[in-house]
Each structure stands twice: as C-alpha cells, then as structure tokens.
Amino acid sequence: MSVSAPLLTIDNLCFDFDGQTEKTVNALELSVKKGEIVCILGASGCGKTTVLNLIAGLLKPKSGSINMHAEAGKKNSIGYIFQSDPLFPWRTVEGNLMLAFDLNKSLDRNRAKETMQQYLSMFHLNSQILTKYPTQLSGGMRQRVSIIQSLMFDPELLLLDEPFSALDYYTKLSLEEEFCQLVKEKNKAAILVTHDIEEAVSMGTRAFIMSGGKLAREFHIKQETQGLDNTRGTEEFAKHYREIWSELKTIISG
C-alpha cells in the first residue's frame, strides 16, 4: 500500500435514529490518511459523536460505506477515546493498561509490558502510577492512561471525542503536544472531535465543520502533523482561526 493511500474512506454515509425525521448523518464523505489528524467542529447536537460511533462500529450505517484499509489480520484497527474515560475503578492502572493483553492472550506479555513502558514515558507518566487505582489519579493523568489503554491495542486510527475538554489549560496543552508527537512518531491517523477552534488549528492537519449531516466545509491547515510549539501565535494560526470562527459563527447562529 502506498504511503498516500487512505486508511479510512467513508462514502455517502447516512444515518438517522429511529423515529427522527431529519437524517443525523446525511451523505457524509471523508477520507483519512496515516499521519493525519482530522478535526471535526460543529454545533452541539450536529452529529459529531454519531459519526465517530459509526466509524467505531457502535452504530450501523443506514446506507453508504465505511472502509478501513487496515493491515491484513489486524483485529483492533480502531481505538476510541471518550470524553469520560472508561478506566475500570477495580483495576490498578497497570491492570487497565493490560486490558489489550487480557482480551488477546496470544500477545506476548513481556512485549506488552515493554510497549506500556514506552507509552508511559511518551506521555510523561512515572511508572509508579502503575500500582495506583484510577480514583487516585488527576483528570489529566486519567486521560493519558485512557489514551495509552487504547494505544495498547495498537490501533491505526484513533477516534477522539472531546478528549481534552475537561482538563485545565496547561494540562490540555501538554496532552495535545504529546498526542501530536505520538501520531507523528507512530504514523497513526486520528479523527478529533472538538469544540475548541484553537485545538483544531494547532493539532489538525485538516479541519471540518459539520452541518446538515455532512462535513460541510473543509480547511487545510498543514501538510502533516507537527509539534505545537511553533504554531500558536503565528500569523498563519490566526488566519486559520479567523476563517474557521467566521464560518462556524454563521452556521451556529443558523
């Protein structure tokens, strides 16, 4: 497969909840390549979470197609990171992180532990937290652990539904940075749903505004994912911000 071939292609995707007159997702098109972070913005209730649920297979499309061009034989090609983390309170952090191993005993335990250590340092977590329980962690740590938990399944595409919105500003910034780094280094792809234009501009390679069940407007932000340090505060950044904001404003105000 060539580098520029898409990892995910969505064609003419339609979905409505039973009994609803208007389609929540209406002829939606999208294709995502490895190394990309695609951001989706839009008014509350416009169907962003629904799109992620469809991609993750939690909902079945009414029509249209969602195709993952994952590596052959891969079981978990999609990871989903929710706004509220799904860490089991009765398991330690290590127990939570080793879930992928528990579900697939054919994995090598020591390899899994090595991978876990790698991710811990990538997300600046001390391995002392492994013996702690989720209730003993801060919000930022929990969200990091939950990201690592889904990375342990070695997915190629990560879906993120407002993952950083409950965090304080500085924690959010460093997590954004770490996440971009991860996508770049491990050559993953990500679809990030967010309400935060700044986040979309600083993290995204592309951003979309969802409206009327489609990705109505597309913004090309940069060629590939890069670190955040040098993007914020530039004229380029401000330009994208203004563009997206003016578009979003008109859509939200109806």
Added chain:
Amino acid sequence: METSATTKLVFAQRLLYPLPMVVFVLVWHFFTQGNKERQFIFSSPEKVWEALERTIISGELLTNCQVTVTEAVAGFLLGTTIGAIIGLALWYSKLVAQISKPYITALATVPIFALAPVVISWFGIDIYSKIALAFLSTVSVAIVQSYQGAMSVEKRFLRLMQVAGATRWQTFRLVVVPSSIIWVLNAMKLNIGLALMGAFIGEFISSEHGLGYMIVKASGLYDQATVFAGVIALIVIALALTFVIEQIENRLMRWKTV
C-alpha cells in the same frame, strides 16, 4: 493537634456504642426487680444471665448454635451463590430475564413461613429442610440484587469492550462480574438475616435441634429467660456473620477506600 482531637472523638464514640444497651438493661432490671409477676412475663437481666450460664455450661446452647449456624450458613452459601450466578447470567439474555422476572418476584414475595410445612414434608425434619428454607429465603434476594448489578454496569465500560472487539464472555467476566460485586455483597448482607430466619422458622415448626427448637421448648415451659438467652445467641451469630461479610467486603472493595 487535630489527630489527637479526632482520636478523642473516636474514643468518645466507642464509649457511646454500648450506651443504648446499658440503658435498656437497667430499665429492664429496675422494672422487674422484686416483682414476681413482672419477672414471669418479662423475665429479668439476672435470670437471662443465669439461663445463659446454665445453657453454656451444659453445652446445650453451643450445640444448638452449631446446628442453627450450620443450617443457615449452608443455605446462605447455596442461596447466594446460585442466586448470584442466575442473576448475573440473566444479563446474557434480555428475553430470559423478562420471562423470569414475574417468577422471581413471586418467589421473593412468598412468605417463607407459608412454605415451611411443605418444605419440611419434602426434606424431613432433619437439617436438610432447614437448609432448603434458608436457601429459599436467600436465593431471590441474590438473584434480584445481582441482576440489577449486572444491568447497571456503566455504559462506557461496555462501549470500551465493544470497540475492543471483546466477546460476550470476556465482557461478562471482565466487566459485568467485577462491577456487580458490590451488589452481590449487599445481597450477602441482607441474606445473613434471611438465612438465619429461614433456618429458625424450620426449627421452630418442627425439629429436635437448633436455637429455634430450644426457644420453642423453653416458651412452652414459660421459661422466658431461656427464650431470651436463645434470642441473644441469635443476635450474636447474626453480628458475627455480618462481621465476616464486612471483612470480605473490605478486601474485595479495597480500590474504593484507597
């Protein structure tokens, strides 16, 4: 400073625990003191103490306790285990759960007292009929509680397992069971009393051993003191068993208290 203040407070609280009992015993004592008629009806702390002493020394109390505890614990273990397995397993099938719901409700609402004579005629007057009664008293609570536990598993956990491609069995084992444990423990706490009651009712109706038998026999002889001694033994047993459950709870729920 603060810690010593809290220790003092805890100490004061400890002192308060026996207070209601002390007051009760004192009132009882002064109410019955020197009044033969009242002592006949209400007995008295002194007489109950004597009865306790007498039945302990003769071994009567301990043997009867042993019988009752064996019956209650056996019925409790059977009822709670089988009930929890059924209740959790109902998670597998909404249809089966719906069909069995009225039956479980029926089982839960039938007074065990009404069933006791029938059960005794089936299982005989030995220990088995009492175990059966303790089982019947506990199984429905265990089913209902653990089914509710299984159904109230947090959505995000189930979503995680679904995205991870977990099998239904994996989801059951890794998510449904551990997150329902607190419900099963609650069922256990309720069931201690119910199991004792079941066993006791069986003994009360027909038996030659156990605290129920001892109490029936004593009340037939208007020996209120021995009746109270039996009741006290029942209370102590219930408290001890509850303590055991609480220890188990503390172990299993350690993540809650860290």
